[in-house]
Amino acid sequence: MQVKEAQPKEGIHVDSGLPTLPPAPESVEETGLTLDFLADLILKTLYVRGTLLGSELTEQIKLPHYNVLENILKFLRDEELVEVRRGYGQFATQWIYGLTTKGFNRGKELMEQCSYVGPAPVPISVYTDYIERYQVPWEGLTEQVLRDVLSDLVVSDRLIRKLGPAFNSGRSMFLYGNAGNGKTSIAERFARALKGGVLVPHSLEVNGQIIRFFDPAYHELISVPQDKLHASDRRWVLCKRPFIVVGGELRMEHLELSYDPIVKFYNAPFQLKANGGVFMIDDFGRQRMHPRDLLNRWIVPLEKGIDFYALQTGEQIAVPFKVLIIFSTNLAPKELVEEAFLRRIRYKIEVGDPSEEEFREIFRRVAKAMGFEYEPELLDYLIERHYKRVGRGFRAVHPRDLLMQARDYCNYMGWQYKLTRELIDLAVETYFVEL
Numbered sequence: 542m543q544v545k546e547a548q549p550k551e552g553i554h555v556d557s558g559l560p561t562l563p564p565a566p567e568s569v570e571e572t573g574l575t576l577d578f579l580a581d582l583i584l585k586t587l588y589v590r591g592t593l594l595g596s597e598l599t600e601q602i603k604l605p606h607y608n609v610l611e612n613i614l615k616f617l618r619d620e621e622l623v624e625v626r627r628g629y630g631q632f633a634t635q636w637i638y639g640l641t642t643k644g645f646n647r648g649k650e651l652m653e654q655c656s657y658v659g660p661a662p663v664p665i666s667v668y669t670d671y672i673e674r675y676q677v678p679w680e681g682l683t684e685q686v687l688r689d690v691l692s693d694l695v696v697s698d699r700l701i702r703k704l705g706p707a708f709n710s711g712r713s714m715f716l717y718g719n720a721g722n723g724k725t726s727i728a729e730r731f732a733r734a735l736k737g738g739v740l741v742p743h744s745l746e747v748n749g750q751i752i753r754f755f756d757p758a759y760h761e762l763i764s765v766p767q768d769k770l771h772a773s774d775r776r777w778v779l780c781k782r783p784f785i786v787v788g789g790e791l792r793m794e795h796l797e798l799s800y801d802p803i804v805k806f807y808n809a810p811f812q813l814k815a816n817g818g819v820f821m822i823d824d825f826g827r828q829r830m831h832p833r834d835l836l837n838r839w840i841v842p843l844e845k846g847i848d849f850y851a852l853q854t855g856e857q858i859a860v861p862f863k864v865l866i867i868f869s870t871n872l873a874p875k876e877l878v879e880e881a882f883l884r885r886i887r888y889k890i891e892v893g894d895p896s897e898e899e900f901r902e903i904f905r906r907v908a909k910a911m912g913f914e915y916e917p918e919l920l921d922y923l924i925e926r927h928y929k930r931v932g933r934g935f936r937a938v939h940p941r942d943l944l945m946q947a948r949d950y951c952n953y954m955g956w957q958y959k960l961t962r963e964l965i966d967l968a969v970e971t972y973f974v975e976l
Contacts, residue, residue: 552675553773555765559738560677562765562773565605569612572604573664574746579604579613581651582661584622587640588648589658592626595634603660603743603775606634614638622647655805657751660743663776665752665858668745672861676817679865680736681709690734694726695895695903695937707888708734713843713866715825715883718892720871721938725786727892728821728867732784738763739817740777747858751806752798759783759814783818785811789827796838798850812848815864825870825877832877839866840885895935897924904940911944913958922962927969943968 552561566572569579579602586601587593595614599606611633617623622644628636640648687705696704707714708731716724741760745752760780765773787795791811799808812820826832842848842862851857874883883889895903901920908915923943927933946968951958 553769555763555769555779558677558680558736559763559779560675560740562740562769562779563671563777565772565774566609567605568608572609572661573667574661576613576616578746578749579661580617580622582658583610583613583617584640584644584648585651585656585658587623587638588645588652592637592639595632595636595638598638599634601659617644655751657744657753657804657806659753660776662744662746662751663742665745665747665860668742669859669861671740672816672863676739676863677737679709679711679863681711682734686734690730691727694723694730695899695906696723696727697896697899700890700892703888703890707890708865710887711863711865713839713886714868714888714890715874715886716867716869716890716892717874718871719894719934719936721936722892722894723937724869724892725821725823728786728819728823728869729784731819731867735782735784735818738779738781739783741780741783741814742777745809747852748854748856750852750854752809753806754809754814756809756814759785783815784821785815785819786821786823787811788823791822791828791835793830793834793838798852800853807852810850812842812862812864812866813850813860816861817863819865819867821867821869823869825868826872827870833879833882836878836882836885842866843885895937897935899937900924900935900940903937904944907940907944908960911948911958913944913947913960916960919960919962919965923965923969927965927973933973943972946972 552563554561569576572579582602583598586598590601593601595606595610598614599610602610604610614623614633618625621641623638624641624644626637626639682705684701684705687701687708691701704727716728718724741755743753743755745754755778760778760783763779763781765779796810796812798810800806801808822828822835825835828835842864843866846862847859848862849857849859868886870877874889901924904920904923905915928935943965947960947964948958950956950964950967956964
């Protein structure tokens with residue numbers, strides 16, 4: 542069946558700053574999928590679920606019953622693959638549908654070819670068109686907004702002024718510095734600052750192949766009024782801008798379409814799920830592949846705004862790449878890659894060790910939050926005895942970790958949460974290791 546290009550229709554406005562919801566398709570043709578493809582999906586659904594009300598089938602497939610599912614079901618009944626078992630009213634949504642023996646055998650064959658069962662997919666061409674034309678533009682931050690989202694951290698004015706333009710670029714940044722100074726914490730605060738939303742398809746269709754896209758682990762739903770939800774194309778889900786973090790466990794294959802030979806469909810890689818949001822590679826340089834290879838993977842997406850993926854068939858697809866990518870590392874940049882590679886990353890920002898003044902402020906905040914009585918002279922003792930005298934550098938994470946050690950001792954001994962020199966010495970002795 543030849544699918545004609547659907548004419549664009551007016552979308553459904555939800556709220557300012559959010560993308561417009563695509564309207565529900567009014568015919569099989571407007572889904573962008575063939576009648577045969579959708580018929581096969583219904584056969585597999587009934588094969589797995591047994592019998593379903595017409596309304597339940599509508600909810601499973603996420604397509605309207607009127608003029609869409611009803612026409613597909615009529616086709617399947619005419620082919621003697623589906624039958625009406627019984628009905629509870631005059632409307633087809635109240636009828637119970639099941640497979641005939643012929644339909645059951647066909648459903649079994651289809652499951653062996655691809656066992657995807659769920660919402661009807663969105664054609665890849667429709668998805669790429671949405672990303673290119675309708676996605677809400679990246680909304681930058683003002684300095685005050687960034688200060689507000691970082692207010693629970695102690696961050697210098699100089700660092701904030703570097704972070705703001707990097708975030709607003711919506712392209713790429715490289716955070717580096719000693720472990721424990723808040724690179725990941727800063728990036729997590731960026732997630733709170735993300736404005737707007739994105740439309741995420743449950744799945745994508747590429748020449749009959751399925752790519753599972755929506756992932757509840759990373760895609761947080763935005764509530765939509767019921768009347769607008771039912772008037773929209775429910776194959777799409779309105780979500781907050783995704784913020785996905787991966788670390789040393791990342792492998793090169795995680796950045797490609799993942800084909801499962803058992804279920805015979807694909808899962809979208811991390812950066813595709815992050816489209817419209819942020820993708821952070823933490824502990825850059827600790828992955829199993831060479832940093833140069835990992836950085837090479839991003840050259841085309843970062844420079845051209847397009848990412849390419851290969852299917853099992855050898856076919857290659859191009860998808861718009863609209864992601865703020867953050868590299869974070871504890872290693873010196875020069876130990877990772879050559880300068881020529883780093884030039885491809887727009888912003889390189891060092892998250893350095895806190896000053897003594899900043900260290901004191903962090904300690905004061907953490908002590909208050911944990912219920913310790915704060916005595917400046919004891920902090921003087923900690924800094925003089927266990928930092929300056931031994932040449933130890935400050936780290937932003939030390940106050941929290943040392944006070945947690947102290948709290949554990951207090952709980953064990955039944956002491957009040959009150960710092961003493963003895964308690965500080967115990968915490969230091971069991972936290973730091975001479976390397």
